[in-house]
Amino acid sequence: MKVIYGNIASPLGFSADGLHAGFKKKKVDLGWVVSEVPASVAGVYTTNKIIAAPLVVTKDAVAKAGKMQAIVANSGCANSCTGQQGLDDAFTMQKWTAEKLGITQEMVGVASTGVIGEFLSMKVLKNGLSKLVVNGNADSFSQAILTTDTGIKTVAVTEMFGHATVTMAGVAKGSGMIHPNMATMLAFITCDATISSETLQLALSQNVEKTFNQITVDGDTSTNDMVLVLSNGYALNQEILPDTPDFEKFSTMLHFVMQDLAKKIASDGEGATKxxxxxxxxxxxxxxxxxxxxxxxxxxxxxxxxxxxxxxxxxxxxxxxxxxxxxxxxxxxxxxxxxxxxxxxxxxxxxxxxxxxxxxxxxxxxxxxxxxxxxxxxxxxxxxxxxxxxxxxxxxx
CATH class of the missing domain: 3.10.20.340 (ArgJ beta chain, C-terminal domain)
Structure with a gap:
């Protein structure tokens, strides 16, 4: 396995973009990650009994479609504890993104982070979505999901599977309210390997306990914690199957990416010096x-x-x-x-x-x-x- 300089769009067939929409005063606060084709998807989510509206929408999308082609995320507003209006707004966020990309609504995952108990400004959202582009600035997506973080958290690696080069990349945000149990803050991982959603979920579930679930900053578990992994098959490797050497190799890649992001989150705890x-x-x-x-x-x-x-x-x-x-x-x-x-x-x-x-x-x-x-x-x-x-x-x- 080789660590490379890259970002969330480094795997083949992925692109990303981010911009300042207006959820925050000045900083980049809206972005998306897009796969050229529907990708296999796996996810883990907060175990807090209070679940933010975006998680409800995303979990529903994963269950219905079993695939995902885009993730749209904002910071500055968590859209949590916002009742039916918050849920309607999260579905609208999903719908507008799908329309902009020309894909079905269930192919879009949504994520929000920021202040709890405030409604998402749909005017700001609509204006921001109108300006996002495919093949935009992938590094800006890394900035769009930050709250009190002091910097972006990314990692990218490659590995050979037969004659095929598989690339995996991850990005995360997290600085406070970090005491996950089944997920952590927001973390997104992309890959171009050929692997089913079921096998991808197996790899994610096996590794989350040893990585994201082993970090803590302040003992608080957020209402918005989520990890999503997408893999679109563009590497053209032979399909990775459970209980095979290739699965172990893939799992090792995923563990490295997740542990690297977990350690970066822990080291960037709010006010942290060590x-x-x-x-x-x-x-x-x-x-x-x-x-x-x-x-x-x-x-x-x-x-x-x-x-x-x-x-x-x-x-x-x-x-x-x-x-x-x-x-x-x-x-x-x-x-x-x-x-x-x-x-x-x-x-x-x-x-x-x-x-x-x-x-x-x-x-x-x-x-x-x-x-x-x-x-x-x-x-x-x-x-x-x-x-x-x-x-x-x-x-x-």
């Missing part, structure tokens, strides 16, 4: 390892300690203890970077100067060794800074 990676090793099973890793990275006390560059390993141990995992606690090792701070569940002395160097890094790696099995799990998050409170206290103003 990326935190937690590795739980030698656990009794994978689920236990993942739960414990996410418990540590989700701890507000751990996050604030990392922000303050304080090697307070007691907070890490406490998060291990309340993770809800039954493991022996008499032989746990904890390391910050490569420096042990606890061995066999007992504190150890460490070089303060070396620890200062570790805690000043932009990426802090915490390793928890349980000595109770062979499984492992990872999770990613960020520190909790003064700016996080400021950003969210003034979000609407």
């Amino acid at each position: 990326l935190i990676e937690v590795n739980v090793v030698n656990a009794p099973n994978t689920e236990a390892a993942r739960m414990m890793a996410k418990s540590v990275v989700g701890s507000s006390l751990v996050k604030t300690a990392i922000f303050g560059e304080d090697p307070n390993w007691g907070r890490i141990l406490a998060a291990v203890g309340y993770a809800g995992v039954e493991v022996p606690v008499e032989n746990i090792d904890i390391k910050l970077g490569k420096l042990p701070v606890m061995l066999a569940s007992k504190p150890v002395s460490f070089d303060e100067g070396e620890m200062v160097d570790i805690m000043q890094k932009k990426q802090i790696v915490i390793t928890v060794d349980l000595h109770s099995g062979n499984a492992s799990g990872q999770a990613w998050g960020c520190d909790l800074s003064y700016d996080y409170v400021k950003i969210n206290a003034l979000y609407r103003t």
